[in-house]
Amino acid sequence: MGILEVQNVNKHFGGLHALNNVNLDVEQGSVHALIGPNGAGKSTFLNCLIGKLKPDTGSVKFNGEPVLGKAPHEINQLGVSRVFQTPEIFGELSVFENVMIPCLAHRDGAFKINAFSMVMKDKEIRQKAEDILEDMGMKDKMNLHSGSLSRGDKRRLEMAMCLVQEPKLLLLDEPTAGMARADTNNTIDLLKHIGETRGITKVIIEHDMHVVFSLATTISVLAQGAIIAEGLPEDIKGHPKVREAYLGEAEV
Amino acid sequence: MKLMNDRTLLIIFAAFVLAAPLIFAPTGAAYPDLLQRFAIYGIFAIGFNILFGLTGYLSFGHAAFLGVGSYASVWMFKLLTMNIIPALILAVVMAGLFSLIIGYVSLRRSGIYFSILTLAFAQMSYNLAYSVLTPLTNGETGLQLRLDDPRYLDGASVEGTLPSTNLFGLEMKEVFWNPNILGYDLQFNYGYYVCAVLLIASFYIAMRIFRSPFGLMLRAVKTNQNRLRYTGINTRPYTLTAFVISGMFAGLAGGLLATMDPLAGAERMQWTVGGEVVLMVVLGGMGTLIGPILGAVFIKYFENIFSKINEGVLHSWFAIMPEWLDNTLVAIVSPFVGKGWHLTLGALFMIVVIFLPGGLVDGAKRIGGWITGANRRKAKAEAE
């Protein structure tokens, strides 16, 4: 049984059939890459997993538990975190505060009134936040206003925010888009490293084939809302349908 | 960078508040009635800032909770005792319950829809108080003390006189010290010090909330509520708690207004009163600790002092000038004072919003920055 089981998910936007009977089984501990041209429905698919969108039909199970109809915070508390395609961070807060919030959410749950303790004196939270920033190579930036970071740094910050929650399933929507080559390689190393030490299962959407083939254990290809191919990286590389769908979009 | 630590800030603030009858003497505002209003509206604004300043949810309905607090207090004065403690407790509790209901419904929406819902609730409360709930609110006349009120705890009142509000026998209105310092005739009364202590306590509570994990979540709501949801936080109970806390502060302020003068009228619930607290917070600096209090003092000062400057006063100011200049100056200035004080306030408000989006606190910081910057440059120049 996979950690994530998606069955027959359909989603329409008006006349657009954005997800067409999508099935996906993600194995515990795997890195499942989801590739496909722009507009294929990849982000929409993730939106259905985290409670941002409700599919018209189908079922989504996380660790055997149905998650459709659950609120976003409930799904996250089950252990699903997401890095968005355009960075979603707390732009008016400092980098450090940005990371402390998911730490608190992880430790204290979805709601807790602790109005009389001091965040900055919470050693456990501070330590965790500092450690993850250290891992991400952002410790020197921890007191900066997060809204003033570069796009690449915002992305890394968002990744830190997700990782610090120690999720069971991490969803990454184009995590290296807009990053310089060196940063991309760092991110690959980081994701590999987390995979080994923390055993986090990952679903990664990515256009950069270098990233995909460095990380993925399984690849699914989405085109016009439907899964057209699925398999091991070496099988997907030579798949004729994939070449057709990508036609000139990227060097496969 | 922090300018000072919290304890220092609290001590300076407390000293300032306790010495206010002396500090405000040169401004002409140091009479007990106005000082009490400064403190009471300061409490109102501190509470409002916990909702608006931290979460960004803009309520136009907080006058309703101020009104509920006043009505609840006056009922306690009528039924139980003139001691202000039960009155203030009931004011806070009732305002808390009301804000729980109104907040629960209004917070189903955000942004402008939330604001409109709160505005509608405030208007409804006003109308209810004005007409429908007359047995509870005494409608148009307002709720007042009467000689035949039972006051079960106090026993019979002195024949023919209405009793006054007190704290275990200390009468609110009583001036306990009336010294003459530096030519100013100062008045220290119990009422102000009751308000002052509660203002300091409110400030302390706000400070703790600002620094707490709860406060951090509220600020996160303001900057990116969606991110917060996908980070596992159920945002609704957080915003509702902030709403109820701010409602309870408003109730306390309403109760305190009733301890100054034990009557409660529907006009206290009018949406303009709720609009005024928005102005106070924006003018002072939303989301800052000290800003709301500055804004409250500023607006109440204008309302009470500027509105009393008439042409006679202006002529006495410009008396040393030649008559034609005196007349011209009076003609220029007079539309902005007296009854025209709203005009000055409006102009000031616009200047602040356009040039100092962080409010008066922002302005003070910039001036502080210039001074320290200038000092540093000077020190550097001297060193070279």
Ligand SMILES: Nc1ncnc2c1ncn2[C@@H]1O[C@H](COP(=O)(O)OP(=O)(O)O)[C@@H](O)[C@H]1O
């Ligand atoms: N909320 C929405 N409302 C209407 N159409 C949408 C919405 N979200 C996505 N779409 C459309 O669905 C299609 C798939 O979009 P998306 O999932 O973002 O693609 P991808 O992430 O694969 O590039 C696109 O045609 C897009 O315009």
Ligand SMILES: [Mg+2]
């Ligand atoms: Mg996308």
